Amino acid sequence: MIKILAFETSCDDTSVAVVNSDYSVLSNIVSSQLKHAEFGGVVPELASRLHLKNIMQVTKLAMDQAKVQFSDINAIAVSVNPGLIGSLLVGVSFAKSLAYSIKRPLIAVNHMLGHLYSNKIDHPELEPPFLALIVSGGHTELVYFHSKDNFEIIGRTRDDAAGEAFDKTAKLLELGYPGGPIIDKLAKKGNRNFHRFPRALKEKNSFDFSFSGLKTSIRNYLSKQDEKFIKVNLNDIIASLQIAIVESLVSKTIRYAKLNNINKIVVAGGVSANSELRKQMYGEVSKIRGQVYFPSIEYCMDNGAMIGAAAIDKYYRKDFADLELNAFSKKGLRFI
Amino acid sequence: MHKYKIQLNSEIDTANFASIFAKKIKIGDIIALYGDLGSGKTFFTKKLCKFLGVKENVSSPSFVILNEYQGDYPIFHLDLYRLGSEEELLEIGIFDFPEESIIIIEWPNIAENILPNNTIKIKFELTENEFERQLSIFSLRELNINNLFRKEF
Numbered sequence: 001m002i003k004i005l006a007f008e009t010s011c012d013d014t015s016v017a018v019v020n021s022d023y024s025v026l027s028n029i030v031s032s033q034l035k036h037a038e039f040g041g042v043v044p045e046l047a048s049r050l051h052l053k054n055i056m057q058v059t060k061l062a063m064d065q066a067k068v069q070f071s072d073i074n075a076i077a078v079s080v081n082p083g084l085i086g087s088l089l090v091g092v093s094f095a096k097s098l099a100y101s102i103k104r105p106l107i108a109v110n111h112m113l114g115h116l117y118s119n120k121i122d123h124p125e126l127e128p129p130f131l132a133l134i135v136s137g138g139h140t141e142l143v144y145f146h147s148k149d150n151f152e153i154i155g156r157t158r159d160d161a162a163g164e165a166f167d168k169t170a171k172l173l174e175l176g177y178p179g180g181p182i183i184d185k186l187a188k189k190g191n192r193n194f195h196r197f198p199r200a201l202k203e204k205n206s207f208d209f210s211f212s213g214l215k216t217s218i219r220n221y222l223s224k225q226d227e228k229f230i231k232v233n234l235n236d237i238i239a240s241l242q243i244a245i246v247e248s249l250v251s252k253t254i255r256y257a258k259l260n261n262i263n264k265i266v267v268a269g270g271v272s273a274n275s276e277l278r279k280q281m282y283g284e285v286s287k288i289r290g291q292v293y294f295p296s297i298e299y300c301m302d303n304g305a306m307i308g309a310a311a312i313d314k315y316y317r318k319d320f321a322d323l324e325l326n327a328f329s330k331k332g333l334r335f336i
Numbered sequence: 337m338h339k340y341k342i343q344l345n346s347e348i349d350t351a352n353f354a355s356i357f358a359k360k361i362k363i364g365d366i367i368a369l370y371g372d373l374g375s376g377k378t379f380f381t382k383k384l385c386k387f388l389g390v391k392e393n394v395s396s397p398s399f400v401i402l403n404e405y406q407g408d409y410p411i412f413h414l415d416l417y418r419l420g421s422e423e424e425l426l427e428i429g430i431f432d433f434p435e436e437s438i439i440i441i442e443w444p445n446i447a448e449n450i451l452p453n454n455t456i457k458i459k460f461e462l463t464e465n466e467f468e469r470q471l472s473i474f475s476l477r478e479l480n481i482n483n484l485f486r487k488e489f
Binding site: 011082083084085136137138156157158159160161163164167168171172212215216219220 | 373374378379382393395396398399400401402462466
């Protein structure tokens with residue numbers, strides 16, 4: 001069995017995983033999930049300095065939990081784009097040095113493809129063609145995969161990402177950060193038909209998304225209500241807001257699938273953890289007699305295991321990076 | 337310091353203003369955009385980038401902090417919303433940009449002490465009217481945009 005040691009440092013979290021070539025995950029350590037004590041009371045944050053501080057320890061934990069040594073590792077994988085450049089560089093430099101010193105091939109992985117491959121962990125049989133909706137704090141893209149290497153971007157956000165829409169509207173409602181999980185939880189107690197917030201970009205020919213207008217619409221709505229009304233109906237407002245975001249995502253995905261007779265849909269990224277998105281997507285996909293795939297909750301957020309999973313095909317194709325490999329912040333899927 | 341006040345009544349107004357503002361920009365300029373959530377900073381940046389020759393879609397950098405575009409010049413679009421301190425800002429090396437570029441910064445408040453004097457500052461303010469925005473522009477350099485937008489349309 002081939003074993004891949006994978007690094008993910010594209011944003012806030014330092015994550016290291018050991019993944020088998022059958023997509024079983026031997027370990028997947030994410031810095032923010034560790035007890036604070038292991039980091040001397042410091043919660044891992046954005047700065048690349050903290051990735052630097054964490055990466056040795058997270059690597060050691062991942063190797064220990066997987067019960068492997070460097071000699072058991074067949075290849076090193078690392079996410080190289082898109083992301084925060086300073087953060088990405090820590091992972092890339094570390095992975096390069098390690099690959100060089102233990103003489104193993106290095107595999108560069110696009111972070112967003114990694115999100116998609118998080119679905120392979122629970123569904124190793126999943127293969128294109130499929131329509132993928134990748135939704136996170138930084139990205140909202142609808143992508144059709146003809147095959148593993150041949151894909152086209154069908155739609156993307158014109159302004160805010162879906163995860164950002166959750167965070168920013170949560171901020172306007174003074175709910176705290178990160179907004180996604182809080183909204184998900186409170187919306188369960190609310191009536192989603194309480195108020196109809198607008199669904200943007202309904203034009204027929206576009207599969208782009210737009211969530212920027214929702215901020216204005218919510219602020220406007222809130223400014224017209226008194227404090228008591230907002231307090232009493234908060235869960236209903238939140239549920240109405242959540243369904244506006246979710247319906248935009250689901251309706252465009254389903255519309256494209258219907259138009260093109262696609263019956264396999266894959267959802268990935270942090271927002272794929274949202275329970276209303278899961279519920280609505282399952283409901284709509286069953287109406288077109290299709291199948292929909294979601295990653296397990298633990299693989300929705302940024303994690304090393306998905307990077308390892310995405311590296312497996314590349315390993316067999318011998319699609320290795322050389323030590324000149326560099327990180328880049330550019331968004332999108334197209335570079336790797 | 338030159339100060340300009342501009343009222344925009346719609347997204348079309350914002351786009352028109354962005355096209356005029358784009359002509360006033362010089363290579364090496366840093367533009368700091370202040371204002372609440374949803375006050376139109378990203379929308380303005382989108383249009384400004386378009387008039388500076390960027391072909392691709394410009395979206396919010398809130399999550400990734402920095403997006404880089406190639407227009408007539410390299411453009412760096414930053415959002416410091418998620419950063420906690422000036423120290424963090426410096427650690428990330430966020431100001432290690434080539435001089436021959438244009439830098440647009442949303443939520444620049446934590447960078448206030450390290451922004452150069454010639455930074456062009458634009459404050460976006462919301463009004464009672466949903467689509468109306470009041471802009472205050474501060475610049476060391478004369479921008480000659482005073483008479484372009486009057487209050488009444």
